[in-house]
Amino acid sequence: xxxxxxxxxxxxxxxxxxxxxxxxxxxxxxxxxxxxxxxxxxxxxxxxxxxxxxxxxxxxxxxxxxxxxxxxxxxxxxxxxxxxxxxxxxxxxxxxxxxxxxxxxxxxxxxxxxxxxxxxxxxxxxxxxxxxxxxxxxxxxxxxxxxxxxxxxxxxxxxxxxxxxxxxxxxxxxxxxxxxxxxxxxxxxxxxxxxxxxxxxxxxxxxxxxxxxxxxxxxxxxxxxxxxxxxxxxxxxxxxxxxxxxxxxxxxxxxxxxxxxxxxxxxxxxxxxxxxxxxxxxxxxxxxxxxxxxxxxxxxxxxxxxxxxxxxxxxxxxxxxxxxxxxxxxxxxx
Amino acid sequence: xxxxxxxxxxxxxxxxxxxxxxxxxxxxxxxxxxxxxxxxxxxxxxxxxxxxxxxxxxxxxxxxxxxxxxxxxxxxxxxxxxxxxxxxxxxxxxxxxxxxxxxxxxxxxxxxxxxxxxxxxxxxxxxxxxxxxxxxxxxxxxxxxxxxxxxxxxxxxxxxxxxxxxxxxxxxxxxxxxxxxxxxxxxxxxxxxxxxxxxxxxxxxxxxxxxxxxxxxxxxxxxxxxxxxxxxxxxxxxxxxxxxxxxxxxxxxxxxxxxxxxxxxxxxxxxxxxxxxxxxxxxxxxxxxxxxxxxxxxxxxxxxxxxxxxxxxxxxxxxxxxxxxxxxxx
Numbered sequence: 001x002x003x004x005x006x007x008x009x010x011x012x013x014x015x016x017x018x019x020x021x022x023x024x025x026x027x028x029x030x031x032x033x034x035x036x037x038x039x040x041x042x043x044x045x046x047x048x049x050x051x052x053x054x055x056x057x058x059x060x061x062x063x064x065x066x067x068x069x070x071x072x073x074x075x076x077x078x079x080x081x082x083x084x085x086x087x088x089x090x091x092x093x094x095x096x097x098x099x100x101x102x103x104x105x106x107x108x109x110x111x112x113x114x115x116x117x118x119x120x121x122x123x124x125x126x127x128x129x130x131x132x133x134x135x136x137x138x139x140x141x142x143x144x145x146x147x148x149x150x151x152x153x154x155x156x157x158x159x160x161x162x163x164x165x166x167x168x169x170x171x172x173x174x175x176x177x178x179x180x181x182x183x184x185x186x187x188x189x190x191x192x193x194x195x196x197x198x199x200x201x202x203x204x205x206x207x208x209x210x211x212x213x214x215x216x217x218x219x220x221x222x223x224x225x226x227x228x229x230x231x232x233x234x235x236x237x238x239x240x241x242x243x244x245x246x247x248x249x250x251x252x253x254x255x256x257x258x259x260x261x262x263x264x265x266x267x268x269x270x271x272x273x274x275x276x277x278x279x280x281x282x283x284x285x286x287x288x289x290x291x292x293x294x295x296x297x298x299x300x301x302x303x304x305x306x307x308x309x310x311x312x313x314x315x316x317x318x319x320x321x322x323x324x325x326x327x328x329x330x331x332x333x334x
Numbered sequence: 335x336x337x338x339x340x341x342x343x344x345x346x347x348x349x350x351x352x353x354x355x356x357x358x359x360x361x362x363x364x365x366x367x368x369x370x371x372x373x374x375x376x377x378x379x380x381x382x383x384x385x386x387x388x389x390x391x392x393x394x395x396x397x398x399x400x401x402x403x404x405x406x407x408x409x410x411x412x413x414x415x416x417x418x419x420x421x422x423x424x425x426x427x428x429x430x431x432x433x434x435x436x437x438x439x440x441x442x443x444x445x446x447x448x449x450x451x452x453x454x455x456x457x458x459x460x461x462x463x464x465x466x467x468x469x470x471x472x473x474x475x476x477x478x479x480x481x482x483x484x485x486x487x488x489x490x491x492x493x494x495x496x497x498x499x500x501x502x503x504x505x506x507x508x509x510x511x512x513x514x515x516x517x518x519x520x521x522x523x524x525x526x527x528x529x530x531x532x533x534x535x536x537x538x539x540x541x542x543x544x545x546x547x548x549x550x551x552x553x554x555x556x557x558x559x560x561x562x563x564x565x566x567x568x569x570x571x572x573x574x575x576x577x578x579x580x581x582x583x584x585x586x587x588x589x590x591x592x593x594x595x596x597x598x599x600x601x602x603x604x605x606x607x608x609x610x611x612x613x614x615x616x617x618x619x620x621x622x623x624x625x626x627x628x629x630x631x632x633x634x635x636x637x638x639x640x641x642x643x644x645x646x647x648x649x650x651x652x653x654x655x656x657x658x659x660x661x662x663x664x
Contacts, residue, residue: 072408106441115440122407123436130432133397137404137412144360144386144410151404167397174392328476330437330445330500334356334411 010294017288023065023221024280025298027057030081031277032306033090034252037080037097037111041256045314046097050111053081055251058276059184060085062224063152063244066232070149072120072138074131077112078250079124082154087119091309100316107319108326122151129164131155132181136168139179139241150235151179157245158189160202169241173209176240180231181206183245184218190254191262206243218248219274222283251275339518341511342375344486345451348493349376349413353383356411359497361388363398363415363451372417373453373512395421399428399450406446406502407436413497419454419506420463422471433502434477445500449493454482455508455548455598456645462633465641467599469575472504473608479529480576482506484550486516488573491527499529508547532579534586538566541655542586544609545596546572549646553596556651565655575605583609584617591622592659596646601628627654 013021034052041050053060056078064073064085075082083093088104096103097111104116112126122138125131135153142149159165160183172179183202187194194202206213212234216227224246231242249271253260260268284290339347353359361367361379367390370377380388391398395416402412416425433446456465472480479501483489489507496503535550536557543553550571557567568586572579587593593613595606606626614624627646635641646654 074404104441105439105443108441109439113435113439115436115443117407117440117443122404123432123440125432127427127431129396130400130427133400133428134404134407134432136397137401137406138408139404140360140401140412141405141408141410144405145408151408163396164400167392167394168400170392171394171397171401175389326438327442328438329479330442330447332445332500333495333498334358334447334500 010297013290017284017290020222020280020284020288021290021294021298023061023225024277024284024295025302026061026084027221027276027280028298028302029090030057030061030084032302033080033084033094036094036306036310040098040310046111047099048110049255049257050097051078051255052250052252053078055271055275056184056186056218056248057081058221058224059182059218059246059248060154062221063182063228065225066229067120067150067152069120070142070147072122072135072142072149072151074122074135074138074151074153075114075124076128076131076154076156077124077126078156079112079114083114083116083121083124086116086121088114088116088121091312094309094313095316098313098316099318100313101319101323102316128155128159129162132159132164132168135179136172136177139172139177140175143178148236149178150232152182153179154182154184156189157183157185157187157194157198157202159183160205161198169206169209169211172241173211176238178235178238180228180235180242180244181211183243184248185245186248186250188250188254188262191258193262203245211241211243213243213245215245215247218246219276220279221276337518338515339486339490341486341489341514342373344490345375345493345507346377346379348490348497349379350382352494352497353379353387358409358411359387359413360405360410361413362391364391364393364417366390366415371415373509375507375512376415395424396428399425400432402448403428403432403446406433406448407444411447411497413449413451416450416452418464419452419468420466422452422468425450429472429478429502429504430475434475437477437501446502447500448502449496449505450503451505451507453509454506455510456634456641457510457548459636459638459641461636465634469506469599469605470603473576473605477501478576479503479574480506481529481574482508482547483573484511484547484571486514487518488527491525492529492573494526495529498526503529506547510548527573530574530577530579532570532572532574532582534568534582535571536567536569538568538590540566540590541592541594541659542568542570542583542590543594543596543651544570544572544583546575549596549598552646552648552651555648556655559648559652560655563656563660565660567655578609578612580609580612580616583613584620587613587617588620591620593621593624594655595626596651597626597628598645599628600631601626602631604628623659625658627651
């Protein structure tokens with residue numbers, strides 16, 4: 001391990017070290033974004049409800065890192081990480097959370113329903129399973145279009161008990177669709193431990209349908225990325241649907257009103273010891289010789305970025321019914 | 335004289351022509367490809383267009399509809415078949431929560447052009463869960479269009495229009511019409527219809543009857559009987575149930591001053607109530623009388639005499655019209 005005084009500055013990094021630092025930065029952007037949403041919710045600037053991805057950042061960032069402009073992503077109502085992973089501009093996303101006209105969906109969608117076609121985010125789905133069917137359909141289109149695109153569905157372990165899960169995995173398997181199903185197992189379906197309501201082994205379900213299935217440490221962005229790279233490559237090569245179970249944990253309640261009193265004693269602390277940002281920091285130092293000072297520099301830059309983003313969101317205009325000009329139907333025909 | 339066209343052949347030909355016209359169109363569902371459909375409406379399409387365009391699926395309505403939505407927002411123009419309209423509740427999330435909201439929620443980034451074909455309607459002794467007309471379940475879903483043709487020519491022209499429409503369309507095919515044969519060009523041979531336009535299919539001065547699909551034929555038959563009584567019905571084939579062509583009905587009512595809305599479906603909460611409300615709001619002064627004829631608020635019975643009595647067929651229309659205005663027509 002390099003001593004701090006000998007470690008290169010961020011600008012001098014290259015190859016795996018530079019890439020690793022970038023993965024860390026993207027996870028940190030998700031973390032700071034979610035913290036901003038939480039703070040703004042408490043100020044009454046974010047409305048309704050919101051579901052935060054704090055603790056689960058390695059999932060979306062690790063998977064999306066192996067995607068390219070041909071690919072499509074479908075996220076969930078806990079979808080801010082999926083959106084940012086897909087490349088949605090944090091400013092446009094926060095503006096959406098605040099219901100502003102400059103939001104990625106003009107303030108029409110809100111936290112649970114974000115769509116950003118320009119970045120391959122075909123949607124965020126407020127009812128579990130929607131992401132699975134949307135990605136299955138996206139994969140159908142990508143397969144027919146023949147340009148090697150792959151669709152990714154993010155969903156939680158609770159969704160593996162849903163009709164969409166069973167129907168779509170089978171549908172995708174018989175059609176050999178290029179889709180990667182990413183089950184983010186954060187151990188709780190809303191307020192209920194998954195083992196209380198889930199029979200058997202989740203990974204055995206896709207395996208029974210013949211899907212290559214890998215369970216990975218969802219707190220380690222490199223482990224997630226490696227599994228995703230292999231799965232996406234197989235899907236691109238025409239090997240059909242793939243399945244990843246990413247073992248993770250949310251550090252916050254299910255939604256804004258949930259104090260998460262159902263956690264087992266000591267469980268949160270145990271998982272926080274494996275905070276994906278902490279894991280990444282340690283790995284950057286040990287495996288890539290990136291000094292704490294360099295990582296601190298990234299922290300400072302992201303903190304400064306979010307000060308600007310939050311201020312700009314708060315100053316952004318609300319949509320008005322007069323300007324909205326909503327149309328029930330798309331006016332065009334083919 | 336134009337050749338006769340069978341309703342099921344019209345469906346098939348519309349699909350065939352649109353699959354040939356636009357390579358983004360795909361068609362899938364249960365037993366639709368190699369078997370050619372349980373109502374024999376889609377034979378030969380698999381052979382003509384190949385497995386990539388026309389394919390059979392598992393019996394998985396959630397997956398079929400959700401996948402159609404996902405494919406539509408990624409550039410395909412899927413047509414799916416939900417075998418019986420009674421199965422549409424299984425497809426509802428994809429249609430209602432995903433496809434129909436996408437244009438608005440995305441701030442008009444992209445539409446979700448799917449066509450959901452489904453066989454609906456009673457009279458075939460199929461029992462309560464293969465006979466429904468679930469229009470009202472979808473009637474108050476913004477962003478969704480609902481089409482229900484009454485003739486082979488309309489079936490073809492409206493299905494082609496539905497496939498070319500950028501919005502999600504529920505395309506309802508009354509199962510009692512599949513064997514109907516009529517002139518291919520009986521309405522001027524228009525190739526692609528305009529969704530949302532009703533058509534007056536019989537002129538009359540005394541009463542407007544607004545309806546769709548198989549009920550149009552019942553209304554026309556009733557009109558012949560009533561004409562012998564000196565009562566002249568004007569029959570408006572709505573053709574589209576969302577959006578409703580309210581101006582066309584108002585124009586007819588302005589002439590007849592009476593409106594009967596005929597719905598094959600339960601009275602309470604049906605689409606007929608919506609049409610009556612709209613006409614009342616826009617043309618109350620033109621109306622001397624307005625009422626609905628629908629089914630009782632019960633499931634469709636199986637036994638033939640019970641089902642025949644349950645449905646608002648020709649005899650029920652004639653009796654209702656005579657009872658309602660027989661004495662008032664000069």
